[in-house]
Amino acid sequence: MTVGEAANLVGVSVRTLHHWEQIGLLVPAARSSAGYRLYGPADIERIHQILVYRETGMALADIAQLLGETESGVAPATLTPSSATAHLARQRKLLTDRIARLQEMVSAVDTMMEKKKMGIQLTPEEQVEIFGKDWKPEWQDEARERWDDPEVWSQYADRTAKLTKDDYRRITAEIKAMEAQLGEAKRNGVQPGTERANQLAELHRASLDQWFDVPYARQILLARMYTQDPQFAKHYNDIEPDLTPWLLQIVEANARAHGVDTENVEW
Known part of the structure; x- marks a missing residue:
């Protein structure tokens, strides 16, 4: 077969076969x-x-x-059965050694990935102490199963890995203060789309953005999820009745003010 046909058959480039011939590694059997x-x-x-x-x-x-x-670059004769078997045995040994090394590398990478995806670097007891008695450490695993977005979880892991116990205390206090402002605004009749409502929507987005990037579309999808998930809905509605749907309304109104088509949003 021609050099092109041979290259296609074995999955290498014609240039590779030419190079092998130049260095005497593979000299074709004949010429046309x-x-x-x-x-x-x-x-x-x-x-x-x-x-x-x-x-x-x-x-x-x-x-x-x-x-x-x-040294002359002349290819040797075809291997005899015994020499061919010896070559195959040598090749098999080299490949199994390489597989073992690659498996070790995979195990090392798996360990690194496991550490990266751990997220919150607190013991379950510390999480409950800081986030409150209602906090469930398994929520983090449930969230990872529900939203399997490698980019988001990579950002989350990178950002949480740098946080100390005091950082979590500060962030938790800031979130509670933000949620209290949401409840107060809803209680006082603040309407979606007003300046105050938009300020609160931005405050809410900033509280999420410290964990992973949250553009307006993503904030909308998260706020919609709050209304559909019983645990999230209860959390916000315990602060102020019907706070969950109101939060979604102010988030969508603020997003529209920034040019987002709320009827067509993607994560």
């Missing part, structure tokens, strides 16, 4: 009457041998030595 390279079955077998050794990370010069290449 027009001088074009022609690759036979033995050449294809040799290409596969080279690819296996390359997969182990071996240098081309070492591969050439293993395959019995001569």
